[in-house]
Amino acid sequence: MTRKPLILDVDGTLLRTDMLFETFWSAMGRAPIDTLRVAAGNLSDRARLKAELAALADCRVDLMPVDENVRDMAQQAAEQGHEVILASASDESLVTALAAHHGLSGRVFASDGVNNLKGEAKADALVEAFGERGFHYAGNDASDVAVWTKADDVIMVGDQPAARAALEDEGHAVTQLPGGWSWASLIKAMRPHQYVKNVLLLLPIIAAHNFGLSAFLPVLLAIVSFSAAASCIYLVNDLLDIDADRLHPTKRKRPFASGALPVKTGMFAVLGLAAVALGVAALLNAAFLGVVVLYMILSLAYSLKLKRMRWVDIATLAALYTIRVVAGAAAAQVYVTGYMLVFIFPVFVTLGCVKRLTELTLATSDDRLPGRGYGRPDRSDLLNVAGLGMFGALMVFFLYTFTEQARSLYPTQWLLWVAMLPIGGWLFRMVSLGYKGKQDYDPIVFAMRDRHGISLILFALTLMFYAAGLFQNAFGF
Known part of the structure; x- marks a missing residue:
């Protein structure tokens, strides 16, 4: 007796991702202008949109995360003599490649550039091929209800209580498999641990010795804005880097790369975080809003293009860190000297090199x-x-000690020269550990957890505060 075929939906069922959104972000990474043109011009024609995005993209279907429960079920069905067939609203070029990669039936049902095979259209195509109740169907979406009602056995990925009850009332045998995503995955993708970088916004008020609430509170709001902006860009960066992350020994565990977080959910989160970042910035002042917009534009350019350009990527990373200092000054409306910016930039050039050194040392091949x-x-x-960055930063710091501003803020000049020792020691430590591969992939995050490095930074700050007379004024010594 011929066994009924098992039909598998692809997006959210066999795969823990969605091919339409994968192709959009892959195409964005290769040709952003063309991708936006195609997306804007074909919003009302989903079949053509999918075909044109698939043509622009360079998706690796072999890297796309698979739902292990669905894969195991399909393998068992194949061993029992069932034909396992993919039926998807994604473009047929991708669905065919996916079926071939997983050794499934060469007969596939998919969108073809003219017809969008989703919901009723998919149900009609399957009924025409196999007859009503002539197939089993696994799906995960509300649009799959139209197919489930025409199928025999129903496999439901994720929890849809109302649909399940209705199908069981109609006499369908329903098997439920775990699915969905968690808020923990979204929070992980937002990388809140990276918010420690935004302590850089405090540097201008520390350098100006302005510790009043009138300066401190606006900077706290600015940190909220920059944190939302940073998370927004991290999500965009991960969406653009999905395939590269899947080839990385540790980044493949990131929520988008692993399939723990749907791409569509990430896109909504990007819009929400951008709104928070720009909304809070607008509440502060126009100058700070302009800095946030500049940061987001430069970050997006880095994600789309600049990070693939040798040396330009490091200079861009240094600029993004330096912008945080400018943002702190704009939020608190305090003056930031050119010396501070010229000092900060080579420091972050050094740390950008450390980031790449760490990645290369920990790489598994040449x-x-x-x-x-x-x-x-x-x-x-x-x-x-x-090394040049280290030298440049220390030279700028040394030259700053002879300026009129330095003399007025730091009467005990020689203590600034002593403070150069722990600053230089910290930079040397970061470079050395990066070269040996003994760091995290992000040097700033590593620095915030490195007890020996933190001790050097605190020692340098103590010397600078003492040189400024802050301890004497506060504690009378």
């Missing part, structure tokens, strides 16, 4: 890093540039 322009032969050049 190939260029996925999505980056560096390979292991570049380690010596990165080390040299890091």
Whole structure:
């Protein structure tokens, strides 16, 4: 007796992702202008939109995360003699490639550039091919109800209580498999641990010795705005880097790359976070809003293009950190000296080199890093540039000690020269640990957890505060 075929939906069922959104972000990474043009011009024609995005994109279906429960069920069905067929609203070029990769039936049902095979259209196509109740169907979406009602056995990925009850009332045998996503995955993708970088917004008021609430409270709001902006860009960066992350030894566990968080959910989160970042910035002042907009534009340019350009990526990273200092000054409406900015920039050039050194040292092969322009032969050049950054930062700091502003803020000048020792020691430690691969992939996050490094930074700050007479004024010594 011929067994009824098992029909598998793809997006959210066999795959823990959605091919339409995967193709959009893959195409954005390759040709952003063309992608936006295609998306805007075909919003009302989903079949054509999917076909054109698939043509623009370079998606690796072999890397897309699979739902293990669905895969195991399909394998058992195949062993029992069932034909396992993919039926998806995604473009047929991708669905065919996916079926071939997983060794499934070469007969697929998919959108073809003219017809969008979703909901009723998919149900009609399957009934025409196999007859009503002539197939079993696994799906996960509300649009799959139209197909489930025409199927025999129903496999439901995720919890849809109302649909399940209605199907069982109609006499369908319903098997439910776990599915869905968690808020924990979204929070992880937002990387709140990276918010520690926004302590840089406090530097202008610390350097100006302005510790009043009138300066401190606006900076706290500014940190909220920058944190939302940073999370927004992290999500965009991860969406653009999905394939590269899936090839990375540790980044493949990120929520989008692993399929723990749907791409569509991430896109809604991007819009929400952008609204928070710009809304809070607008509440502060126009100058700070302008800095936030600049930060987001430069961050987006980095994600789309600049991070793939050797040395330009490091300069951009340093600029993004420096912008945080400018943002703190704009929020608190305090003056930030050119010396501070010129000092900060080479410090972050050094840390940008440390980031790449760490990645190259921890890489498992001599190939260029996925999505980056560096390979292991570049380690010596990165080390040299890091050394130049260290020297440049310390030289600028030294020259600053002779300015009129430095003399007025720091009467005990020689203590500033002593403070250069722990600053230089901290920079040397960061470079050394990065070169040896003993760091996290993000040097700033590592620095906030490194007890020895924190001790050096606190020692330098103590010397600077003492040079400024702050301890004497506060404690009378």
